[in-house]
Amino acid sequence: MTFACAWVIPGCLPAQAVDERTAQCWSCHGDNGESPNPETPSLGAQKSAYVLIQLYLFREKMRRFELMNNAVKGFSDDDLRTFADMISRLPPPPPTADTVDPARMERGRALVRQYRCNVCHSPDMAGRDAVPRIAGQREDFLVKTMREYKANIRAGYDASMGDVLQPIPDADILDLAYFTARQP
Known part of the structure; x- marks a missing residue:
């Protein structure tokens, strides 16, 4: 390249x-x-x-x-x-291309609204300014990253993600990652 x-x-x-x-x-x-x-x-x-x-x-x-x-x-x-x-300038990664569980997608969509992920990451999860694009990101990476922020072991330029993730149960983290990885 x-x-x-x-x-x-x-x-x-x-x-x-x-x-x-x-x-x-x-x-x-x-x-x-x-x-x-x-x-x-x-x-x-x-x-x-x-x-x-x-x-x-x-x-x-x-x-x-x-x-x-x-x-x-x-x-x-x-x-x-x-x-x-x-x-x-690279093209966005394609969403995860496996069989989609509609119920889990709906739960993930509801969790994005509940936890207000779309406020900072934008409604389409494409990010903005210094906030990362998470749409189409690897599901395993999203889970790992959210768990690291929650445990305060992931460094960032502010503490907002650690604070946001503190009350979120692991089951919700898994569903948020599932949904987000499948967004275009």
Whole structure:
């Protein structure tokens, strides 16, 4: 996958350098940002501001995951912006393509309203600004992430997700993830 960005973003890495540095991204996060790996997020169509914040947290080791900490070690702020903008231009991942349980989908839809997920993540769960796109995200990653926020072991740039998830029972987390993973 080649991204020529030097003419689009001032200070951007040359296209060849971007290709070299993104090769390791795609090995985990998948071609076009559609992850084939368990508990590894799909990145396609993720909001640039959100990606930039996450990359910054990894670079500064405020969010600890050695593979990601090492992947962005030495990146300049301009490098982080280049990668965030590139990821935001990838196509969104397709929703989970298995047989859908209509009752569980309706329960998930009701839980999204009950817990007001759609207020921050937007009605179509596509995210906005620094709030991530969660529509079509890997179900196992959504469950893992919500459990980490609930247990206060997932770093973020604010504590809102931990606070929101505290009262939510695990059965509801499972249904929220089921529903969200199947959204376009």
